[in-house]
Amino acid sequence: MYKSKDLLFKKAELDEVMSFKALKDESWTMTHQKSILNMSDQVSWFESFDKDPHCPKNLILSVFDPKENELVGCYKILHIDYISRSADVGWDLLEDYRGKGIGKRIVAGGANFCFDILSLRRLNAEILDTNIPSQKCAEAAGFILEGTKREAVHKPDGFVGSQIWGFLISERKV
Numbered sequence: 001m002y003k004s005k006d007l008l009f010k011k012a013e014l015d016e017v018m019s020f021k022a023l024k025d026e027s028w029t030m031t032h033q034k035s036i037l038n039m040s041d042q043v044s045w046f047e048s049f050d051k052d053p054h055c056p057k058n059l060i061l062s063v064f065d066p067k068e069n070e071l072v073g074c075y076k077i078l079h080i081d082y083i084s085r086s087a088d089v090g091w092d093l094l095e096d097y098r099g100k101g102i103g104k105r106i107v108a109g110g111a112n113f114c115f116d117i118l119s120l121r122r123l124n125a126e127i128l129d130t131n132i133p134s135q136k137c138a139e140a141a142g143f144i145l146e147g148t149k150r151e152a153v154h155k156p157d158g159f160v161g162s163q164i165w166g167f168l169i170s171e172r173k174v
Helices: 014-030 039-047 102-116 132-141
Strands: 002-004 007-011 059-065 070-081 086-093 122-128 144-155 158-168
Touching (some): 002 102, 014 039, 014 070, 059 102, 070 102, 086 102, 102 132, 122 132, 132 144, 132 158
Parallel strands (some): 086 122
Antiparallel strands (some): 002 007, 007 059, 070 086, 122 158, 144 158
């Protein structure tokens, strides 16, 4: 477990998969991935992650409010490259906790986990042009907008751009 300010990060467990599926179902229009259709697919997705405890390539961290002992979201660390010391990251916040500043704390805490525990030096994030709250979370944590992939992702209303954000450990304000 990793504690960052008032949030607790821990490696996700299978029993939290139901919450992640509900999160995907209600917020998929703001994310790059398509919604997973049923719980069996959700479990298969979760179990497909690299489970090597010594050198994982992908990690999903469940994020809890320890005061309430409530799951508030997750922080995903994908394609970990231990040679270049970089990874792709993403985050999700359960609907009941949005608009309360928790998303900014998840992004900052997840970045600190990557820098302090995994010894990474660069984090990459892609955020849809239409996902303003997530952009604000990234910026508040220290990510810098590096560019945009125009019309990169298809959504029900058409194609939207995907912003590329980066965060170097040398830019972190401790």
